Amino acid sequence: MGETASVAGLEGVVAAETRLSEVNGRSGEFTIAGFPVEELAPRATFEETVYLLWHARLPDAEELAGFREALAVRRGLPEGIVRLLRSAAVAGVPAMDALRAAVGALGVEETDGAEDARSIVARFPTIVAAYRRLLDGEEPVDPDPGLGHAANYLYMLWGERPQEGAVRALETYMNTVVDHGMNASTFAARVIVSTGSDMVSAVAGAVGALKGPLHGGAPGPALEVVFEVGSAGRAEEVLRSKLERGERLMGFGHRIYKVRDPRADVLAGAAEVLYGSGGDRGIYELALEVERTALRLLEEYKPGRNLKTNVEFYTALLLHGLGLPAGLFTPTFATARVAGWTAHCMEQRKLGRLIRPQSVYVGERGKKWVPLEKR
Template structure:
């Protein structure tokens, strides 16, 4: 059915919420986070500052920031039952997103009566621990306990390897987490708002959001974008390999976006962050190769699909940056969740304040006035 008679498939074009958290303009290639242009916030703030900003509408003072960091550090250790669940999930070879989805339901164990902001801090702190601990278990290693002296991003990298990361790597991850923290009313954010709008609890809302993110049409697949770079191997091969993919009707991963009709502003920010990180503590040859592949892909797409303006999206530089940080492909999406959880919770706070149930209408398209047929006559 068409939109003309009141039906919009997938609620496309329907405004379902007002928010002060983020503004997305796909035509301009603009992303505003709580009033800050993405590039200004992502490259400068710590993840704790960004989270505080989204939850409180302003940046913290030094005293407030120190207190907030300490609270997150205090909540990082997982309850024994959560660790036991992760051990069992690893034995069953569950995917990291499945493990996160299951473990998320236990996030407030022992704190179910806590105030909303306390529960939110527990959730943000422990989602990162779940992802890192489960990665260790999948590698056949014991989970690494959180380091309370490290900030949120640095501690996440520490729990993955046991090594205190360099400042360059911490800044790279901080920028990534800030970049993906919120992005309008996407599927997982909408799921969280729908759940909390029923006056359900924050943990249920975040578990639902994780379930939505797990779907490939939302969470995406940053890994394949980097696979193409590795397949090409050298800048001289970029044009031939990419042209062959286009001739075969393949999609070039990491290019084009449903919302952005120009270059994804998140790709701009993450590209700059990747260059800075690789230059300070990484393989610049890989970065230069990725840049060459990007330039060639954009040029060929303009020729092969004129008028589409298919530009670099967030997946391309997400893959490069997270690979440069030493993360395996299978925890790219869970790491996205580490950042986005803060945004989900901010939307939950807005929805709680709004205090209205989300209840769209549906239109019945089935048959009418059926005659009942007894069982013996069917």
Template sequence: MSETTNPGLEGVIVAETELSDVDGEAGELIIGGYPLEELAANASYEESVFLLFKGRLPTADELETFRTDLAARRRITEEVRQVLRRAAADGAPAMDALRMGVAAASLEDEGGERENADVDTTAETGSGPRADAIRLVAVVPTVVATYWRYRRGEEPLEPRSDLNHAANYLYLLTGEEPTPADVRGLETYLNTVIEHGVNASTFTARTVVSTDSDLISAITAAVGALKGPLHGGAPGPVLEMLREVHEEGDPEGYVREKLEGGERLMGFGHRVYRVRDPRAAVLSDAAERLYAQSADADFFETVQAFESTAVDALAEHKPDRRLETNVEFYTAALLDGVGVPQELFTPTFAVSRVGGWSAHCLEQLEDNRLVRPVSRYVGETGRTWTPVDERGV
């Protein structure tokens, strides 16, 4: 057995996948065989999920059936609402509320929603891993929006089957039917971050399901991993930074002050990418289109100016680090532009990534092997037992 230790499993291949290919050196991301920029800019979120679940894009009839299946599973029970109501009343963070709601997602709404599942996705009973995958993708937006409305002292809304996935989520948050521009902006975001290799939360989900546990347990664990600020929590602070820079009107001065003070600039640098994050490029284009129709266009001009200033300054101050723009930088601007509250940035990440998590779980189960790494012991040896009354300090 090799004695090499790889902290954080750095560089260790733990799975073969057909879901995505991440090239950090070239700055390229392929999802289901499609370049990210093509898929994100053109697909609906339902098409992206179908692609990950089935390995191909749907026909028009298949897409309509899949949309219907998702819409039929969006509702949550009163018992789940009670949990979210209590979480909101206690001021629980949104990711904690999401974890609670996902854990209870197997409590489906009355009316036998499982029986409405796409018969090609599950056994004849309409249950099983693929049915759970569809349920999870469908219900996460409802859980997030229900918690948020309770948090604001408002009653939650019923999901609308006539709206697509992205539009329904915005409707559940605001109570208003969103504009096509907002829907397209959010949909581009959901497509962009739906899948990104075996990251921490995805690996967590695959590990759980490798034990022959269920998808709901696996996705609950993935939500717990995403909650950690080292994984999914940066877009909120990025927005705060961008708003501060916009109010001060001096991007160059802000960057200089932060770098000279040894502080970190949020939204730059990535564990994998050594060039500009390809997701940042896609979201930048989407945000530019969105803000071109917005009264807040001057804010986006500040965002673009700040990126240019920050990248040049980072290259000068830290030439060995290659700190380029990452996905979180334009996530903050785009989600704010479509009306997603800052407190829901990370849960909205989960609204998208649940599609990738679920697809990885299904892929793991196709040729499953229990995930069981080993550790190298570095503790004491040669100790002998001493009765408690004979032990010194």
């Protein structure tokens, strides 16, 4: 076999063809199943977006009603999973670990994955909301069959029917992050399902990948910087000090986007509407000042790097405005991205090809065995 060149992190390597989403980092464009993100995310219900990913088109009214019902009847959790979550809460297990365990405990229902996909997507918000309440010493709230997917998540978290503006903000967020090319967790899911394994296993693996701070863990720290600044007059002092120490400003810069992350613009608009109708307007104005100052200082300290606002910055601001604690930011991300994971699993299964890249050996050769007594 001839020598094979290695590519660190598989940078630039094409692993699959997909109709689900396209990320154009140079032009700052992001397409979801044919729709620019700014066209789809602020308008669609989450159910419409999931249907689009799974069926390559938007549903008509009858199809949407049927799909909403198909998810609604699957939202409840088996008692065994509730017991698992109770035990995890007693032990104080982090939410992403509890989610991974609960997903792994879901039963496999169908070999083609369609039934599993519906059950997995339907139950993700129920798992996350139930675990949050158990951690707080409260009983889980059963899903309301009269509420949609995003509304049910907020309802199961707080036990009160959410306001329409809050639901729209959450749906915009979930639509925005539902899929994003061949990211680490999506690739993990496709690798697992390519072996012929089931969709539950693939999604559990994706949750494990998303847990890593280099993939799904940035929104919390992005908001922490805003709180650390505390007041607009301290923004330059705090941010300049961080840059002088060589620290990274969380919420700015992206491995793929060389210009402003288009998802940030969508979520910025959603945050403006949300905070305009209530919430802590002061933290919103402070965040805008932190963003303006950060962009100016990044250009000063790292000229030509094009380190622009990314999705994590406005994710943190939006989810905070919805009342979610930072510990729920990544699990909430997962309640949206799971629709993309399952869509990729379906796509990979149709392809029917095992993902099996090669590696380049860089170790020693020609070693001789030394008996134990002579080592």
